[in-house]
Amino acid sequence: MSSPRGGDKEGGRDGERQIHVLAVDDSSVDRAVIAKLLRSSKYRVTAVDSAKKALELLGTEPNVNMIITDYSMPEMTGYELLKRVKESPTLREIPVVIMSSENDPDKINRCLEEGAEDFLLKPVRPSDVSRLCGRMRS
Amino acid sequence: MELGSLQRRYIDFTSALFREGFLDNQYTQLQQLQDESNPEFVLEVVTLFFEDSEKLLDELSRTLDQQVVDYKKVDAHVHQLKGSSASIGAQRVKNVCMAFRNCCEERNQEGCLRCLQQVRQEYFLVKSKLETLFRLEKQILAAGGSVPVLW
Numbered sequence: 433m434s435s436p437r438g439g440d441k442e443g444g445r446d447g448e449r450q451i452h453v454l455a456v457d458d459s460s461v462d463r464a465v466i467a468k469l470l471r472s473s474k475y476r477v478t479a480v481d482s483a484k485k486a487l488e489l490l491g492t493e494p495n496v497n498m499i500i501t502d503y504s505m506p507e508m509t510g511y512e513l514l515k516r517v518k519e520s521p522t523l524r525e526i527p528v529v530i531m532s533s534e535n536d537p538d539k540i541n542r543c544l545e546e547g548a549e550d551f552l553l554k555p556v557r558p559s560d561v562s563r564l565c566g567r568m569r570s
Numbered sequence: 571m572e573l574g575s576l577q578r579r580y581i582d583f584t585s586a587l588f589r590e591g592f593l594d595n596q597y598t599q600l601q602q603l604q605d606e607s608n609p610e611f612v613l614e615v616v617t618l619f620f621e622d623s624e625k626l627l628d629e630l631s632r633t634l635d636q637q638v639v640d641y642k643k644v645d646a647h648v649h650q651l652k653g654s655s656a657s658i659g660a661q662r663v664k665n666v667c668m669a670f671r672n673c674c675e676e677r678n679q680e681g682c683l684r685c686l687q688q689v690r691q692e693y694f695l696v697k698s699k700l701e702t703l704f705r706l707e708k709q710i711l712a713a714g715g716s717v718p719v720l721w
Binding site: 469555 | 596599600602603605607608611614615618619621622649650652653654656657658659
């Protein structure tokens, strides 16, 4: 059972390199939903509740094929996380998807300009997740 | 109550929830995600929603009760509540949150207090309905039946 706070891991199958997605959202509800959506597509998911925890994890765990993050988070936003990832020589190849409940074209453009792979409007649906499937880092 | 009646009651009750706008398609999406690997998924997410919302409602009361209201803080809480209610398909709660955000923008304390009362009402209504729904599901399963699929 996944924990609503902090980190939550699900191990990959033996001998199989499962695609590993890092989900970042300060809302426990949204974290549970996005994790489930991703796991239903057979991805291994680690869900954390802050950009800070995401960066800590990325520092120790190199095998992340995609980051999917909420935009509005206290302390460090998803946008700031995106910038940090794209500025890092070791992390910049990881595709970053931004989620937001606000359909703000300026916000969307800013994220895409900063190198976001995609922008998903919340609440996120299975069809949103399926369109990400070809865009994981291999 | 025998299985058939329970199942019929479940169907009627669920249909009414959607018809009356308490729940929207997002709730259905969550039901569709539930499977044998996570048979309590909807209950888990909805429970998180209950915990989260009650915390936010308390925070909202506290913040609106201040001599000088911090509308930015109020708005941030309402934004969170709007987000999580949208994520589970609690449509009426979400809709009141939208009106609530307008009152925040206008720095309208009276309006905000009215909205708080409304959102609290809608929240407790949907909570009670969802609890009934989960109870019915449990009863159906206990009677050896399967929960009707309405989609």
